[in-house]
Amino acid sequence: MYVLIAIVLIFSATIPDKFLTATTWRTLLDNQAVTGVAAVALVVPLAAGVFNLAIGLQVGIASIVVGWLLVKQGMPVAVAVPATALLGAAIGLVSGLLITKARIDSFIATLGVSSLLGACVTGISGGEQILGMPKGFSSFGTGEIGGITYPVLCLFAVCLVVWYLLERTPSGRRVYATGGNVDAARLTGVNTSLVIIGSLVACGILASFAGMLVTSKLANADPTLGPGYLLPAFTAVFLGSTQFKRGRFNVWGTVLSVYVLAAGVKGLQLSQVPVWIPDAFNGAALLVAVAAAKRQGALGRSSGLLARAVRRARRTLPPDGLSEQKG
Template identity: 50%
Template sequence: MTTAAPRRFEPVAPDPDPARRPLFVRIRRSTSVRDISAVYLFAALFVIFALWEPDTFLTLRTWQVLLDNQAIIGLVALGLVVSLSAGVVDLAVGSEAGFGGIVVAWLLARHGVPIPLAILLSLLAGALVGVVVALLIVRARIISLIATLAMSSILIAVIDWISGSQQILDLGQPFQKIATDELFGLAYPVYILALVALVVWYFLERTALGRRIRATGGNLEAARLAGVRTSRIIVTSTVACGVITAGAGVLASSQLATGDPTIAQSYLLPAFAAAFLGSTQFHGGRFNVAGTLLAVLVLAVGVTGLQLAGAPIWLPDLFNGIALLAAVGFAQFQKRPTTRTAAIRRILRPRDGLDQEAVTKPSAQARA
C-alpha cells in the first residue's frame, strides 16, 4: 500500500512592477469600471439629481450639510474598515457609536464631568468594548459574527439602562460647539474625519502593523504560520474600531446636543455599505480608506438627492440596503482565485522579520 506524498506549496513568482507597465496600460487599468466604479456612479447620480432638483441639489449649503452629516458615518465606516481588515465582522459598530454618545452625555449631564475628561472616558469605554469583543473571539473561540451580534444587543441594553430609555439633555453649549462650529464653511467633524482617515490610512498601508492586519484578515491560519501574532492583531483592531466608533458617538451627541439612546442602529447599515463598496475601489477587493470615503460620499449623494426629490422616508434605507448587496456581490466578483501562499506572500515582506518559509512549507506536525 502506497501513501501519497505530502503536499508542498510551490513558491509564487512576485507580481510584476506596475511602474514598468506601459503608460496606456496603467491609465486603462486605473480608470476601468472595475477599479473606480464609484467615481462613475457618483458622476451619474450627480447628473441625475442636478437635472431633477437643480434649485436645491446644486446649492453650496446643500453640500456643506451633506458633508457635515456624513462625517460621523464616515468615522464609523473607518472603524469598521480596521476590524474588517483583520477579518472581524463587527456588527456592533452602530451600538458602539451609540454607547460612546450616551456615556459622554451621561457623564456631562448627570455627573458634571469636565468635557475633556468625559470625552476621554467615553473613548476608553469604546476601547473596553473592543477588548471584550476580542476576548470573545480569541479566547472563547466565538466567531466574530456571533460575538459582535451579541455585543450589540448587550450594548443596546446598557444604553437603555444608563439613559432610562430617555434622551439625556442639558449637555452644555461648549460641548455642542465641538460638532457645530465651522471652519471655512465646514463643521469640525469633517476635519476630524480627515485626520482620522489619514492616521488609519498610514497605519494600514505604510506600516508593518498594517501588513500584519491584512495578513490576519486574508487568512488567519496562514498568517499564524508566517509568524504573525494573530491574537494581538485582533485585539489591536477591535480596540481601534471601538475607540473610533465611540468618538463618532461623542460627535453625534455634540451635534444633536443630546444623548439619544435610539441612534445606534442608524449607523450600522450605512457603515457596512460604505466599507464594502469602498473595498471594490482602487485595491480590487481589499478594504481601504480612500475607497471607503468615496463610498460614503456616493451613498450620501444618493440619499440626499432622494430626500430633496421628496422620496418616501423608507427609500433611503432601501437605497443603502441595495447598495450593500451590490457592493458585497461586486467585491466577491473582483476577488481573484489565489492560494493562501500567494495571498500572504504578497502582503508580508522580508523586512517584517516574519517566517515566510512557514507559509511555503507545511510544518512538521502538519506533515505528520
C-alpha cells in the same frame, strides 16, 4: 466614481434648483462626518478578517455615556471624553477576547455584544434623551474653519491616521495578512490573536469618537441613534473595497462610498420619493457592494495564483522549455 457621476448627472437634470446648491452639499458633507468615522472604524477589523456587528451600538453607547458623564455626573469635558474613549477600548477588548480566546465566531460574538450594549443604553438613559450639554462641548460639533465644520475636519484627520497605520506600517501589514489568510499569517510568525484584539480595540475607540461627535453635533444624547449607523457603515466599507485596492478594505474608498451613498439618498429625499425608498437604496447598495467586493477579491486571488505559478515555472523550466511553453 462612475456611480457618483451618474447620481450627480441624474439629480442635476431633474432637481437642479435643489441638488446643485452650495447649502445642500455643505450640509451633505457635514451630516456624513459621523457615519464616515464609524465606517473608517469598521475598516480596521474587517481588514483583519473579523466582523463587528456591534459598531452601531458602540457609537450609541458612547453618545449616551459621554452625555451621562457630562450632564448627570457633572464631569468636565477633559475627563468625560477620555473616559468614554476608554470604554470603547474596553468593549473592543471584550469582543476580541470572545473571538480569540472563547473561540466564538465574530458574527455571534459581536451580535451578542451589540445586544448587551443596547440594554446598557436603555438602562443608562431610561429610554430618554439626555439634554443640557455643556456649551464648550456642544459648540465643537457646530464650529467651523473656513466653512468646513470641525466634525468634517476630524473625519479627515481620522482617515489620515488610519490610512497611514494600515498602509505604511508593519502593524498594518500584519492586519491585512491576518485578514487575507489567518493560518498563513500565523505560520509566518504573526500573532493573529493580538492583531484581531487590537483591531477591535482600535475600532472601539474610533466608534466612541463617532458617538461623542454626534452628541456634540446634536447637543443631546439620543438613545435611538446608534443602530442607524450599522447598515450605512457596512455598505460604505464593502462598496469602498471595490475602489482603489481591488477587493481590499481601504480607508479612502470607504470615505468616497460614504458620500456616494449619501448623495444618492439626498437626491431621493429632495425628489420627494416615498420615505421607504432611501432605506431600500441603502439595502440594495449593500447587496451590490458585497457582490462586487467578493468578485474583485476572487479576481485578485486568481491573478495572484497565476503570477506565482508563472514564477515557479520560470525557476524550474530550462530556458528552451520556457520558450516552448510560451509558444
